[in-house]
Each structure stands twice: as structure tokens, then as C-alpha cells.
Amino acid sequence: MLESVIREQLAAVVGGKWFKDDPESLVSYSYDATPLYQAMPDGVIFPGSTQEVSDIVKICSKHRIPVITRGAGSNLCGGTIPLQGGLIVVMTRMNKLLEIDADNLTATFQTGLNTKQFHLAVERTGLFYPPDPSSMIICTMGGNIALGAGGLRGLKYGTTKDYVLGLEAVLPDGSILRTGGKLVKDAAGYDLTRLLVGSGGTLAILTEATVKLIPKPSYRKAMVAVYDDLQAAARTVSNIIANHIFPCTLEFMDQPTLQVVEDFAKIGLPVHAKAMLAIEQDGSVEDVERDLKKLEEICLASGAVQLNIAKTPEEGAKVMEARRSALAALSRLRPTTILEDATVPRSKIADMVLEVQRIAQKYDVQICTFGHAGDGNLHPTAMTDARDPEEIHRVEEAFAEIFEAAIAMGGTITGEHGVGIVKAPYLEWKVGEAGIRMMKSIKDAIDPHQIMNPGKLFAETRKRIVFQERTEQAGRDSASNQDQDRKLETS
Amino acid sequence: MNSTHEKLAQSLKLALDEDQLTNCMRCGFCQTACPTFIETGLEAASPRGRIALMKAVVDGLMEPDESFRSQMDLCLGCRACEPACPSDVKYGELIEQTRAAIAAEKPYSLPVRVVRKTFLQGIFPHRGRLKLIGKTLSFYQKSGLQKFARSSGAMKLFPDHLQQLEKALPDVTGDGLEELWSKAGLPYRRETIGSGSKLMVIPASGARVGRVGMFRGCIMDVMFASTNVNTVRLLRQAGFEIVIPEEQVCCGALHAHAGEMDDAKQLAGQNIWAFGEANVDYIASNAGGCGALLKEYDHLMHAEQNERLQQAAVRFAEQVKDISELLSSPGRPLMPIQAESANKTVKVTYQDSCHLRNVMRVQGEPRQLMQQLPGVDMCELQGAEVCCGSAGIYNLTQTEMSTTLLDHKMEHVEATGAEVIVTSNPGCLLQMKWGIERAGKQRIEAVHLADFLAGQVWIEDKGE
Numbered sequence: 001m002l003e004s005v006i007r008e009q010l011a012a013v014v015g016g017k018w019f020k021d022d023p024e025s026l027v028s029y030s031y032d033a034t035p036l037y038q039a040m041p042d043g044v045i046f047p048g049s050t051q052e053v054s055d056i057v058k059i060c061s062k063h064r065i066p067v068i069t070r071g072a073g074s075n076l077c078g079g080t081i082p083l084q085g086g087l088i089v090v091m092t093r094m095n096k097l098l099e100i101d102a103d104n105l106t107a108t109f110q111t112g113l114n115t116k117q118f119h120l121a122v123e124r125t126g127l128f129y130p131p132d133p134s135s136m137i138i139c140t141m142g143g144n145i146a147l148g149a150g151g152l153r154g155l156k157y158g159t160t161k162d163y164v165l166g167l168e169a170v171l172p173d174g175s176i177l178r179t180g181g182k183l184v185k186d187a188a189g190y191d192l193t194r195l196l197v198g199s200g201g202t203l204a205i206l207t208e209a210t211v212k213l214i215p216k217p218s219y220r221k222a223m224v225a226v227y228d229d230l231q232a233a234a235r236t237v238s239n240i241i242a243n244h245i246f247p248c249t250l251e252f253m254d255q256p257t258l259q260v261v262e263d264f265a266k267i268g269l270p271v272h273a274k275a276m277l278a279i280e281q282d283g284s285v286e287d288v289e290r291d292l293k294k295l296e297e298i299c300l301a302s303g304a305v306q307l308n309i310a311k312t313p314e315e316g317a318k319v320m321e322a323r324r325s326a327l328a329a330l331s332r333l334r335p336t337t338i339l340e341d342a343t344v345p346r347s348k349i350a351d352m353v354l355e356v357q358r359i360a361q362k363y364d365v366q367i368c369t370f371g372h373a374g375d376g377n378l379h380p381t382a383m384t385d386a387r388d389p390e391e392i393h394r395v396e397e398a399f400a401e402i403f404e405a406a407i408a409m410g411g412t413i414t415g416e417h418g419v420g421i422v423k424a425p426y427l428e429w430k431v432g433e434a435g436i437r438m439m440k441s442i443k444d445a446i447d448p449h450q451i452m453n454p455g456k457l458f459a460e461t462r463k464r465i466v467f468q469e470r471t472e473q474a475g476r477d478s479a480s481n482q483d484q485d486r487k488l489e490t491s
Numbered sequence: 492m493n494s495t496h497e498k499l500a501q502s503l504k505l506a507l508d509e510d511q512l513t514n515c516m517r518c519g520f521c522q523t524a525c526p527t528f529i530e531t532g533l534e535a536a537s538p539r540g541r542i543a544l545m546k547a548v549v550d551g552l553m554e555p556d557e558s559f560r561s562q563m564d565l566c567l568g569c570r571a572c573e574p575a576c577p578s579d580v581k582y583g584e585l586i587e588q589t590r591a592a593i594a595a596e597k598p599y600s601l602p603v604r605v606v607r608k609t610f611l612q613g614i615f616p617h618r619g620r621l622k623l624i625g626k627t628l629s630f631y632q633k634s635g636l637q638k639f640a641r642s643s644g645a646m647k648l649f650p651d652h653l654q655q656l657e658k659a660l661p662d663v664t665g666d667g668l669e670e671l672w673s674k675a676g677l678p679y680r681r682e683t684i685g686s687g688s689k690l691m692v693i694p695a696s697g698a699r700v701g702r703v704g705m706f707r708g709c710i711m712d713v714m715f716a717s718t719n720v721n722t723v724r725l726l727r728q729a730g731f732e733i734v735i736p737e738e739q740v741c742c743g744a745l746h747a748h749a750g751e752m753d754d755a756k757q758l759a760g761q762n763i764w765a766f767g768e769a770n771v772d773y774i775a776s777n778a779g780g781c782g783a784l785l786k787e788y789d790h791l792m793h794a795e796q797n798e799r800l801q802q803a804a805v806r807f808a809e810q811v812k813d814i815s816e817l818l819s820s821p822g823r824p825l826m827p828i829q830a831e832s833a834n835k836t837v838k839v840t841y842q843d844s845c846h847l848r849n850v851m852r853v854q855g856e857p858r859q860l861m862q863q864l865p866g867v868d869m870c871e872l873q874g875a876e877v878c879c880g881s882a883g884i885y886n887l888t889q890t891e892m893s894t895t896l897l898d899h900k901m902e903h904v905e906a907t908g909a910e911v912i913v914t915s916n917p918g919c920l921l922q923m924k925w926g927i928e929r930a931g932k933q934r935i936e937a938v939h940l941a942d943f944l945a946g947q948v949w950i951e952d953k954g955e
Contacts (some may be wrong), residue, residue: 024558027547028535033518040552046532073534074519092532116523138519328577335513337578386513 013055018046029088032073032080041082046090050207058174069201071140077420083455104182108210111142128216130157148198150416155374156246161197168208172447201453217282222316225277225304226270232303233275234350249280250374251323257368264329278323326370334383342406343415346376355405356380363398377415424459496554499596506592514580515542521572526878538572569845569878594750615741625713626665667712668719688768693733696951700730704771709741721945722777728950729822738765744784763807774810779844779916785811815856825948827864840872840909844916873903881922901930915940
């Protein structure tokens with residue numbers, strides 16, 4: 001509970017209507033889309049301008065109140081859970097698209113803008129903003145930037161971090177910072193824009209952003225390739241890249257996923273197949289047709305047993321629908337769905353999928369793998385039940401081993417969801433001790449009182465499971481370590 | 492915790508389906524489909540938020556205080572969140588369980604109690620009383636009393652929204668479907684079957700493609716009896732023999748939405764029995780709100796001890812179809828009237844009935860039926876899938892939110908340039924008429940799909 005003098009000050013900044021600390025508001029901002037986590041804030045505030053954000057932060061800074069910035073609360077890394085209480089700053093009132101600059105091919109907006117709305121507005125002008133997180137119907141652009149969101153088009157077009165040119169942000173002392181601009185080239189000092197992208201609300205509150213746009217591709221076409229051998233599917237991915245073709249979408253589903261999706265959607269998926277690739281290309285008609293022809297050849301040469309090429313755009317949409325229905329299908333199977341985000345170099349996709357299947361078996365948990373094969377970003381997804389602590393424990397152990405495996409293959413603990421709480425214990429596995437030290441020095445310098453989204457990014461690092469020499473002992477050690485974390489946090 | 496809250500918390504713990512609460516994975520995909528979230532932007536006013544609040548009460552994180560209760564009341568129950576949910580959470584069941592617990596544990600204020608009891612128990616289930624109201628309303632409209640009430644300024648004693656609603660009321664005759672049908676001299680016969688059940692049977696026009704039980708509804712049959720007549724005429728023309736079991740009663744939807752589940756079950760049992768006796772292939776509904784509950788009688792009755800009743804409920808639910816489904820198939824295609832001036836087209840838009848779209852999952856058929864007509868220029872309404880704010884008696888209990896939704900709706904209607912707005916549910920139809928009054932756009936006409944189609948297609952019984 002905030003002191004009444006602080007409540008009054010906060011309410012005065014935004015107007016009484018936009019500051020809330022009744023039980024209903026506190027409960028409804030105590031969670032995001034991450035399973036298993038919940039913690040109560042002390043207040044919720046909805047700023048309407050950058051100046052209001054600055055005034056809010058100044059009050060919080062003076063009184064050392066944690067500040068947790070939030071968009072739609074759709075993230076999967078626990079990034080907006082108020083672990084230590086504090087003030088939730090909901091950015092969704094600041095949702096204006098300020099400008100689409102067709103001369104410079106940029107767009108500038110307030111960060112509470114809905115991603116889907118942004119896409120629609122950009123595409124109406126004949127331009128294109130490629131990053132397309134699966135949650136785009138609800139998520140905000142600010143959330144995408146804060147967590148470095150990706151999406152299905154990452155292989156060809158890159159992810160959010162590749163598009164942000166400039167930012168306006170409020171620092172932990174309340175000062176307002178502007179970085180970058182409508183510039184393709186900018187070499188002036190440290191790249192503060194890049195530093196803030198993916199910082200997960202631990203360094204500043206992002207209030208405005210300028211992103212680059214590209215011309216909208218005029219044509220797209222999709223196909224599906226089916227495999228009775230996982231290696232062949234993986235080989236296809238490598239061969240596609242080796243042939244210098246970059247499909248806009250190159251999605252993978254393993255056999256457990258295929259079976260679950262078919263069970264649910266009944267769309268005639270090859271349930272006996274070991275893997276499926278859904279591929280889409282966009283561009284000019286000539287380029288797409290030429291690429292599709294080549295893709296067909298590569299798939300067959302790499303061992304595809306069946307190919308379906310969409311004859312019409314509607315058929316193409318159906319193909320991608322199969323991939324998109326994966327989450328819906330998986331989430332209907334068991335009460336709790338934990339969707340993870342391990343990423344490996346694309347040459348290691350088959351190894352990684354096999355590892356996930358082995359690990360799932362070892363811990364006796366159900367894990368299906370699908371994801372963005374083209375960029376090596378896999379989503380091993382556990383179907384479980386939050387009410388069964390013993391099973392949840394096994395799921396956590398399995399995921400720890402999956403992250404370990406990903407890193408051992410030269411991969412990373414998150415490709416597009418961000419670190420937040422969930423990946424914090426593994427961050428050091430990825431960036432090393434020096435990496436953590438540098439990150440912490442940056443954090444301490446910018447946010448000396450640790451008010452910005454405390455408890456995120458940095459956590460006590462878990463003991464590593466030695467990937468190559470897996471022993472029962474290693475498993476037990478990690479088990480006792482994990483007991484301490486990732487519990488239902490309530491206060 | 493105060494003792495009322497404590498009692499309610501206990502009964503919510505018992506009432507709420509824990510599986511459904513757990514199934515919500517909090518992805519938030521429901522939010523952009525939710526009208527109250529769109530209007531307020533508040534997490535608590537979204538399905539994900541409301542489920543989180545329910546769960547917080549069950550987990551003992553918060554008490555079910557006044558604001559909890561009003562948040563549950565603010566939900567329109569439009570169910571737009573359900574098709575949007577990847578996890579297939581049965582939100583409709585959760586909100587009904589919550590409201591039932593609230594209704595049982597915390598008494599409403601005396602005036603609200605009186606209104607609820609009067610309508611839910613005293614009027615809707617009783618056909619005779621409803622008709623009496625119809626006759627009174629008819630008298631009010633025709634005797635000059637209505638004119639007097641309006642011109643004398645007596646109506647000004649009522650709040651604005653009631654004044655506008657009063658103007659939006661359709662002309663009522665006081666006769667129901669059966670009376671209008673027989674008075675018009677249209678063909679039918681009476682049958683008494685089985686254990687003495689009485690049926691009105693209306694023969695198909697031409698070769699028979701099926702036997703349809705007509706669900707005439709309660710308010711529908713008083714306020715919109717002529718729509719019921721048009722529904723039967725269309726179904727006949729499409730090749731159906733129509734059976735109207737006399738013992739049918741109100742569907743119970745208003746009771747279920749108000750949390751009066753025992754009343755709803757009793758009415759359902761009566762309908763299941765009445766239509767079961769009638770031996771029909773399909774049960775036709777022309778009101779999305781009723782149809783949705785009829786379609787869910789199997790869920791409503793799933794906990795019943797009587798196994799035969801349970802099975803009959805499942806069969807009943809399977810047979811329920813919206814008229815647009817029946818007219819599309821298996822019904823014979825309807826023939827458009829050759830308009831005298833063939834180049835004259837009417838511009839039409841369509842507002843979905845939430846329950847027809849989100850629960851019965853019917854959205855294509857009404858549009859296709861209209862699009863197939865050569866004289867009809869059908870233009871899609873932006874946000875047609877968003878609730879209009881009618882939602883049972885929501886427009887009376889939550890007037891502020893209801894009118895906000897309605898005003899936005901009318902802006903979109905205006906943008907289509909349509910002369911006619913078609914709906915598939917009496918509540919939506921009244922709301923549209925009210926919206927037209929509010930916006931002062933009397934050039935736009937709001938009509939039920941059955942009435943619109945009946946004016947556009949060739950029907951054999953014309954002039955009979």
C-alpha cells in the first residue's frame with residue numbers, strides 16, 4: 001500500500017481516474033501471460049503523456065518505489081510481474097501513431113500502440129513493417145521493443161531490434177532521453193537505442209519510438225513439405241539457406257505437435273510423419289514463383305516425402321493456419337501451457353529437436369516442439385498442470401536441461417521472448433560472468449536506486465547441468481537449486 | 492473480511508469450475524474481442540481480468556466486494572471472447588456460475604428484487620400474462636394514449652434512455668404467431684399426440700424436405716409476432732413442415748444470465764419434453780439469444796440425475812438451428828422477387844447477434860442469404876461482431892456502457908451508408924431501433940432477417 005501523500009501526488013499527475021489502488025485493480029495487474037507467476041503491485045497508473053511519465057518516475061524515484069512498465073501484459077518471460085510490489089505503469093493510453101514518413105520510410109508512434117493496428121495502418125500506405133509476433137493482435141509496440149520481440153518473418157526480415165531507429169525514454173531520475181532518429185546511419189557514440197531495445201523495462205520507460213519501414217511485397221505463396229525423417233527436415237532448412245534463398249516464413253512442427261494439432265483441427269495433417277515444414281515466400285510474382293520452384297526441388301532432394309503447394313492465396317493462408325493453430329491445439333490439451341523459446345544455429349535444429357524429445361522422455365513430461373526453423377528459434381512447449389507441483393518441478397528441470405543443451409550447441413536461452421524473470425537464472429550461462437558484470441555496471445550506473453523493474457534480468461544463476469556428462473547426480477543438484485525459484489509468487 | 496463477502500467467497504469456491512479457471516493461460520487473446528475492454532482499456536474489464544478476479548477470490552487473494560460484483564455485472568455476456576480463446580475456456584459458464592453465486596448469496600435491493608421476480612418468475616414463463624402485456628401495449632399504442640403520453644410531456648418524467656426506448660418499440664398487436672396465422676387464413680391443422688400434447692402443424696409448400704419444430708419464444712411472440720409469421724412462411728417456402736408445440740415455454744436465457752439457474756432448468760425441461768413429443772428433425776430458432784441457450788441445453792442439464800432427460804437434452808441441442816442455417820441448407824433455395832425496376836437496389840448492412848455468432852457459431856449464413864439477392868447491396872458493418880450493448884436487460888441495468896457501445900455502433904452504421912440494418916435477434920433489433928432514435932437517423936430502418944427476407948423473396952402464400 002502506498003502512503004496517502006504519494007497516492008495523492010500520483011493521482012495529481014494523471015488525474016484521479018487514471019490512478020488506481022483498489023483490490024480489483026491490484027489483482028488485475030498482478031500477472032501477465034507467463035504461467036506460474038503472480039505478485040501484487042501497490043498501485044496502477046495510466047499516464048497520458050511523456051511529461052506525465054517523467055513526473056511519475058520522479059515521485060517514485062524520490063520515494064524509492066519500484067516502477068514496472070507494462071503494455072498489454074502478453075509477454076511470456078514474467079517481464080511485467082511486480083515481484084517487489086511497486087507501481088505498474090500501464091502505457092496503453094499512449095497509443096498514438098504520430099507519423100508515417102513516406103519520404104524517409106519511417107514511422108513514429110507512442111509505445112502503447114497496438115502492434116496489429118500499427119501493421120494495418122502501415123500497410124494501408126503500401127509500406128511494410130515486418131516483425132510479426134504471434135501475439136500481435138493484443139501486444140503493444142513498446143512491449144515488442146522492450147523485450148526484443150521476433151515473429152514468423154525473422155529469417156528474411158530480422159526482428160524488432162533490426163527496425164528501431166530512435167527512441168524517447170524516461171530515465172529512472174525522471175529525465176527524458178532521445179536517441180537516434182530518422183537516420184539510417186548514425187555513429188555518434190554508444191548506441192543507446194540498441195541498449196534500450198531488449199532492456200525489459202530495467203533501464204528506462206520507453207515512451208516514443210521511430211522504426212524503419214520497407215516497401216510492401218506485392219505477392220506471396222506458401223507450401224508444405226512433409227518428412228518421415230527429422231534429419232531430412234533439418235537438412236532442408238540448411239540446404240535452403242545454402243542455396244541463398246530466404247523464405248519469409250520457414251516454420252517447423254515435430255511429430256508430437258503434428259499429432260496434437262491434427263487431433264484438434266482435423267485438417268488432414270500427416271500424423272505419421274516425423275516433421276513438417278511450412279514455407280512461404282513473398283516479393284514480386286516472378287521472384288516468388290522462381291523461389292518456390294527452387295524450394296520444391298530442394299525439399300525433394302533433401303528427402304521430403306510429400307509436397308503441397310498452395311494454388312491460391314486462400315490455400316496459402318490455410319497452410320499457415322496449420323502452423324498458427326499449434327498453440328491453440330497444444331493449449332487445449334492440458335490446463336497449463338508453458339511455451340519456451342530456446343534458439344540454436346539453424347544447422348543444429350534436428351539435434352535440438354531430438355534433444356528436446358529425449359529430455360521430455362527423461363523427465364516424463366509432455367513437450368512438443370514447433371517454431372521458426374529458418375532462424376533456429378524453437379518453441380519447446382510443455383503441456384502440464386499448474387496444480388501438480390511435482391509435475392511442474394519435472395517440467396522446470398526439463399527446461400533447465402533444454403536451455404543447457406541449446407547453449408552447448410552455440411544457441412541462446414531466448415530468441416524472442418526476452419529474459420524477464422523466467423530466463424534470469426540462465427542469463428549468465430549465455431553471457432558469461434564478464435557479460436553479467438558489464439550488464440550490472442550499466443544497470444547500476446543508470447538506475448542506482450534499483451527502482452526500474454527490480455528482480456528482472458539478474459537473478460542468482462543456477463548451477464549448470466554439465467551437458468556432455470549427464471549424470472543422475474547432476475540432475476539431483478539442479479533439482480535442489482530450482483526449488484528456490486520459479487514458485488508461485490504471491491504477496 | 493465482512494461476513495457477506497465471506498459467504499459469497501465460500502459459495503464462489505463451490506460454484507466456480509476450477510478446471511476452467513486453470514485453463515485460462517492468460518494469453519490475453521480475448522481482450523481485443525471484448526467490448527467492455529475496448530471501451531475502458533482496463534484489464535479488470537476484460538475476460539482475462541474477470542477470470543483472474545474470480546480466481547483471486549477462490550484463492551483467497553481478494554474478497555468479492557462491491558467492485559468485484561459490479562465488474563461481473565459490467566460483462567455483457569456477449570461471449571465474443573470464446574471464439575478468440577486458444578485454450579477454449581468456457582467463459583460463459585464461469586460468468587454464469589459467478590452470477591448465480593452472487594444472486595444466491597447476496598440479496599439484491601428491494602426494488603431490483605421486485606423487478607427481477609416480476610419479470611423472471613411472474614411474466615416471461617407465462618404466455619398468458621405476456622400476451623396480456625402485449626394487448627395492453629397495443630391498446631397504449633392504438634388508443635391515442637401513446638400520442639398523449641408523448642405530446643403531453645408525460646414521457647419526460649422518465650429517464651432519457653427509457654423515453655428513447657419507448658419510441659423504439661415496435662407496433663404490437665397482442666396476438667401471437669398462432670393467432671395471426673389462423674386469422675390470416677393460412678393453412679394448418681391441429682394435432683393431439685402421445686400424452687395429450689397439442690401441436691399446430693403447418694404443411695410445407697411443395698415437396699417436404701424436413702419437419703421443423705418452431706421455437707416461438709416469449710417476448711418474440713408478443714413484440715415480434717409478425718416476425719414469427721414471416722419465419723414460418725420462409726421455412727414453408729424452403730420446404731419444411733412446421734410444428735408448433737403448444738406446451739413450449741420461454742427458453743430460460745434471461746434467467747440463466749441473471750443467475751437463476753433452477754428456473755432456467757425448469758423451463759428447459761418443459762421445452763425438451765414438448766419438442767421431444769413433437770418428433771421433429773430440427774428445432775428452428777429466429778432469436779440468437781434464445782437459440783444459444785437452446786443449443787446449450789445439454790450443458791445446462793448435464794448434472795441432472797434423470798438420465799433420460801439428459802439424453803433428451805443432448806438430442807434437443809443437436810436439433811437446434813438458426814433459421815438462416817435451415818434456409819441455407821437443407822432448405823430449398825429461396826427465389827428472389829423480380830423487382831419491377833431491376834436496377835433499383837437497397838443498401839443493407841448486418842449486425843451480428845452475439846449469441847448467434849459466438850455461441851451458435853453462425854455468421855456466414857445470414858450474410859450469404861442476403862448477398863444472393865440481386866436487388867440487395869450488402870455492405871459489411873465495421874465491428875459487426877462487437878456487441879451492440881443490448882445484451883438481455885443490460886441496456887436497462889448498465890445504461891452508460893450500453894449507450895457508449897450503441898453510439899459507436901451507430902457511427903459505423905452511418906459510415907456504411909446503408910438504408911437498412913438487419914439483425915437476427917429481437918434484443919439487437921430493439922437496440923438498433925433505439926440507436927436510430929438516439930442518433931436521429933430515422934432514414935435508416937432496422938429489421939429482423941426474417942422480415943427482410945420475406946419482403947425480398949417469392950413466397951407462395953402471398954395473397955392467400
